[in-house]
Amino acid sequence: MRLLPSILLIVACALPATAQADQRTPPETTITSGPNGTTVTAPPTFAFVADEPHVTFACSVDGARPVRCASPYTTPPLPGGVHTFAVAAVDDFGHTDPTPAMATFVMLVDADHDRFPESLDCNDHAAHIYPGALEVAGNQVDENCDGVLAPFPRAAAVLTAGGDATATKTTFRSFVVTGITAGAKVELRCSGRSCPFKRRVLKVRKARASAKRFSAKPGAKVEVWVTAPRTIGKVMRLPIVRNRFPTMKTLCVEPGAKQPKRCASS
Ligand SMILES: [Ca+2]
Ligand SMILES: [Ca+2]
Ligand SMILES: [Ca+2]
Numbered sequence: 001m002r003l004l005p006s007i008l009l010i011v012a013c014a015l016p017a018t019a020q021a022d023q024r025t026p027p028e029t030t031i032t033s034g035p036n037g038t039t040v041t042a043p044p045t046f047a048f049v050a051d052e053p054h055v056t057f058a059c060s061v062d063g064a065r066p067v068r069c070a071s072p073y074t075t076p077p078l079p080g081g082v083h084t085f086a087v088a089a090v091d092d093f094g095h096t097d098p099t100p101a102m103a104t105f106v107m108l109v110d111a112d113h114d115r116f117p118e119s120l121d122c123n124d125h126a127a128h129i130y131p132g133a134l135e136v137a138g139n140q141v142d143e144n145c146d147g148v149l150a151p152f153p154r155a156a157a158v159l160t161a162g163g164d165a166t167a168t169k170t171t172f173r174s175f176v177v178t179g180i181t182a183g184a185k186v187e188l189r190c191s192g193r194s195c196p197f198k199r200r201v202l203k204v205r206k207a208r209a210s211a212k213r214f215s216a217k218p219g220a221k222v223e224v225w226v227t228a229p230r231t232i233g234k235v236m237r238l239p240i241v242r243n244r245f246p247t248m249k250t251l252c253v254e255p256g257a258k259q260p261k262r263c264a265s266s
Pocket of ligand 1: 109110111112113114115116117118121123124125
């Protein structure tokens with residue numbers, strides 16, 4: 001029972017002594033997190049502490065006039081290049097840490113905020129374009145920065161035709177298209193003199209289409225067009241000649257184009 005007043009007395013004496021020490025000693029500031037010696041693509045955030053309670057902080061970027069701040073602190077947007085951040089604690093007695101905590105970092109420019117700085121981004125003004133982005137086929141844009149404009153996919157189909165040819169006509173007795181790309185339209189076309197038809201859409205069922213027996217005269221051109229949206233169409237051309245069943249030639253047609261052309265090699 002007699003010990004208690006003594007302890008209280010000791011505590012009462014100790015308090016002014018600590019306050020005296022704080023009054024003479026400026027606080028020491030430490031940065032606890034944030035970039036230092038590294039590169040950043042967005043304004044960095046710093047966390048910091050002082051070795052005394054009841055302090056305020058003053059932050060400065062690139063030697064500018066310190067502004068009052070609190071931890072965590074995010075710097076204003078900064079241009080590309082090397083930057084410094086400094087923070088000093090200020091205690092209740094107005095003492096400012098004479099040796100502010102400092103960090104140096106390199107700000108990389110990332111104008112479109114896609115996390116790829118302009119040195120790595122093939123278009124730093126379009127956030128959907130960056131290394132590894134999803135490439136959209138056929139739109140003439142290199143979304144994934146690999147230097148390649150991904151072409152439209154090609155329609156697929158296989159034509160199997162059989163029949164006979166004379167000096168006056170070629171008769172197709174069987175005419176079957178298989179392995180047709182899903183969703184593709186199949187059209188049988190005939191151009192030139194004495195064609196039995198100009199265009200005929202073939203019904204596709206289970207990736208297969210067929211035409212009924214037909215004949216065409218020498219000089220005519222029979223073609224099968226397999227087309228689909230956003231796809232390079234496949235054109236299988238059969239030029240009708242005398243006495244020989246036609247040899248097929250495969251051509252490609254760009255989406256929306258009227259004329260087929262030689263297929264690109266890829
Ligand atoms: Ca960027
Ligand atoms: Ca970009
Ligand atoms: Ca690409």
